[in-house]
Amino acid sequence: MMSPAVRRKAASAALIVGVFVFWEVACLAFGISSLVLPRPTEVVAALVKYAPGIWPHAAQTLYTTLTGFAFGVAIGLSLGVLIGSSRLAYDTAYPLLVGISSIPKVAVVPIFVLWFGAGTVPAILTAMIICIFPIVVNVATGIATVEPELEDVMKSMKATRLDILWNVGLPRAMPYFFASLKVSVTLAFVGSVVAETVASNRGVGNMMMIASSSFNVPLVFAGLFVLAALGVSLYVAFSVVERRVVGWAMRKNEAT
């Protein structure tokens, strides 16, 4: 007999495989041209065939994404701490941030290109600005929602604002922070690929542009697969770190 946990995992794996099988069978049954929708087997074949060519593009995208993401985390975390701990900063910076994040990121790529030229820098910057907002909001929320009783306990000890931030606010914001990291890292991919598509001669986004202009649709889909795989692996990586660092916040999974 399989244990319930194993059975659950097996069921979800089977379902995922099932989706691909359905895709394959449907394409064959309805005679869909690979110019419209290539079959998964064709995509995998393209992946294998063009692997040496795809690899540098994937590395470039991973590089711009992670660099942009790192900057985004640094800026987002500091802004979040500032906004979460100061009323004035909250009132001024919050509307500004909402405004900036409402701008479609595709629209800012040309500005970055104007400033820094096409290539790596706009991709990094686009990845950065796209992932700042969720981090700021989550960190600020975590810090600003310290229970009033706990704050009273701390203040009755004559704790300074820095004491409270360091001992209570920041640790308390960590689960929110990690939740936002998982969202942000996938968003960072969107940012850098968008920038690469518009203005770059390297990266998966650029590769897909070129492939589609030469009607190499399986290669376009191979690009999508690569992006999806990169996104999933980074998401998983942060989930693992999250469980290590803020496992206390997920205690319901390991009930005593």
Added chain:
Amino acid sequence: MMRDASLASPKTEPLIRFDRVSVTYGTGAEATEALTPTSLAVTEGDFVALVGPSGCGKSTLLKLAAELLKPSGGDIFFGGREIGAKPMRVGMAFQSSTLLPWMTIRDNVMLPLKIVPPFRKHWRAKRSGEFRERADALLAQVGLIGFAEKFPWQLSGGMQQRANLCRALIHDPDLLLLDEPFGALDQFTREELWGTLQELWMDRTVTVLLVTHDLREAAYLANRICVMSARPGRILEDRAVPFARPRTIDMTFEPGFAAVIQRLRGLIVHSREGA
């Protein structure tokens, strides 16, 4: 050592004294008076319970004592001088234990030593030595020593409140302020914790201000009970509780004890009707 309320000398300057202190929230037409000018003096080492209908300003008095709130009128004195002039150590505990879920019970209990002077100066040097032993000794006294490495959420509500009491006492506060600390616990756990708190108090010279809704709790624990009126609050009656220490749960069922509670209850019911 055992202490008795009747032995407390009335001549010495009280540890904390409220002199016609009033509190008003808001301004203008929206101003709400939370506390009408109230005077209360608490001797060092005393145990005073504040009882009264909800919203009568009991918690406001605690916040004033902890300097979390400034009085709108009147003065508060600590050790004979304006509050804030002399260093004062305060321990506080609320109905929710507010233990930090990312720290073990021991680390939670040690938190004030990291914050409160003069301990904070020595935090780095003593955190794994003297301070740790201090926390463990306190945890042992409340029967939690086996749980020092556990996290708060792994403990029952009663145990969490025991740890909460330890955190409020670890830095040897002059003043222990308790705001309905046992309000969320079941009757049996609550009675157990009364015993624990009584023992902790009898062991040291901490002065306690306890806010509670539970009249039995007030009469079991306190030397003095102050009954407050409905909002805006003032102290209606201030009476000594004469029973010997250490008190037991059985004592709370004796006629003398019941009479005290009945009288308190009458006062509060009357004040509610008047409001």
